[in-house]
Amino acid sequence: MDHAVVIGASMAGLLSAAALHRRFALVTVLDRDTLPAADAHRRGVAQSRHAHGLLAKGREVMDALLPGVTAELVAQGASTGDLQRQARHIHAGKRLARGDSGLTGLLVSRPLLEGQVRRRVSGLSGVRVLPNRTVTGLLSQEGRVTGVRLADGEPIPADLVVDAAGRGSRTPYWLGELGHQPPQEDRVTIDLRYGTREFRRAHDHLGGDLVVVIGPTPDSPRGGVALALEDDRWIVTLAGYGEGPPLDLAGFAGYAATLPAPDLGHLIRSAEPIGEPRTYRNPTAVRRRYERLSRFPDGLLVTGDAVCAFNPLYGQGMTVAALQAKALLDLDLRPLPYFRRIAAVVDAPWEITVGGDLRLPGVEGGLTPKMRMVHAYLDRFHAAAAHDPELARRFLRVTNLYDAPTSLMSPVALLRVLRNGAPRAVPVPA
Structure with missing residues (x-):
């Protein structure tokens, strides 16, 4: 052609x-x-x-389409690292266990x-x-x-x-x-509002970790992320549903302190701010x-x-x-x-994003009975993944789009959830 x-x-x-x-x-x-x-x-x-x-899958496909582009970006200051070993993931209010995921992230x-x-x-x-x-x-x-x-x-x-x-x-x-x-069109009204600040990055920040991800919960519908960038910078984005963070430094740090984990608040208070803060609003998620x-x-x-x-x-x-x-x-x-x-x-x-968003107050739309049962199981899954690196690795493989969400409910995963001290897992319909 x-x-x-x-x-x-x-x-x-x-x-x-x-x-x-x-x-x-x-x-x-x-x-x-x-x-x-x-x-x-x-x-x-x-x-x-x-x-x-x-995500790790995106980096892999990008390198397949443009061979060597990851190495070129690293030569210009980008970072790579294992997305379980060198990252802090807090989901459902639980800190996922560390381990070697085999998933290489590009920052x-x-x-x-x-x-x-x-x-x-x-x-x-x-x-x-x-x-x-x-x-x-x-x-x-x-x-x-x-x-x-x-x-x-x-x-x-x-x-x-x-x-x-x-x-x-x-x-x-x-x-x-x-x-x-x-x-x-499938539309989900999320009214996500977020703000971003950058900070000077020191090598001792976060113990050398490269990523922090703190997901929102129904009790605390706020989240945030910090990524290590080129030129020794952190980029920190904080977000909420229906309301976003103040952009002044004190207000930004105060907002971070309300998240389900303290990591981003500690980083903001200890790092030197650089550049101008920015805000953005995303009213809907849309699928055509x-x-x-x-x-x-x-x-x-x-x-x-x-x-x-x-x-x-x-x-x-x-x-x-x-x-x-x-x-x-x-x-x-x-x-x-x-x-x-x-x-x-x-x-x-x-499925991952809409299912997660519909749990949160202010997001329009109701959860089906199946969604409620799945979320009840995932709460128990995350509780177990807090001290089971293999479950944490399985979760990251799903969020990085290598494995289907159903893999978290395989017989092997169910057994590990039960065996690793989480509350009793509820049955999930097929």
Whole structure:
């Protein structure tokens, strides 16, 4: 095939281009932003000043699409480490046991990560990344998408168009113009509000650990994360449902002190603040159910946040985008088979995030009886994982998208939960 067009130079768009260049003679990535020459925040990535988690599975897939990119990022100051041995995970109010997970995390700022990926993708044979190009419509012929139209009226013909334009994707509207139904949307109103500050990182902070993750609980619907970044920095993001942290240093530290564990509060009080604090609000998590459509125009695919925009507190977006880019390597690029493939990628992280959010006060929607039983079991699972490194490792494999959530309820896991002193596990329906 000759030409593929990708709408959006997001991480989803860039990794999609990395996959498509193996299939197409020419790949053109179009972005409405002025893309920075140096690694810097840009307007089109509103969350880039906040903590970004790239899960171990996402790093692995990114390295498969762009061999050696992790090593290149480490050479520029990023860190890697075992996500159980060198990280502090507090979930359901329980501190998970340490051990060797075999899961390698990559700690890097969004500007450096995106900048290096953009440099690598731009250097691929037959790939061009063009800034200041706003796509306003699709070209079509006999029901097939044949390219895109830019704001200045310029047509760009293509054999395949991939929409990686994020939450603001216009594909649902464009489908109507082509005589197709838009996809059903699943929405969860979360009203997540968060604030971020950066701090100077000393080597003795947190005993040399690289990551702190503190999840919210029904009794304390606040959470936070600290990640070690290049240039000896910490980035600390604190978040709440319906209310966020104050940005002044005293208020930020006070908010951290209300979390289910004291680690972030201690770090904030002991580290030197640098830079300006930032805030952000995410009102909803949205999943567009393209896989349920019976008709869809050939020549058009959708990926990344344009398909599913997760609650960012869980850090799954970039990894899911990488897995969806990998799905573009399949020989069958017809829309409906593609959407079914990526639905299987989205199902588990969507189940994890929505199930977790619906437990929290202020999140709209009710828990089903099955969800209640699952959560009752997981509370007991986390209690056991606080002193069973193997259970902690199994949990991290699920949250890093290696294993299905059902693996936490396997006979072996159930036995360890019972044997390791947690309250009696409740049965979970199949």
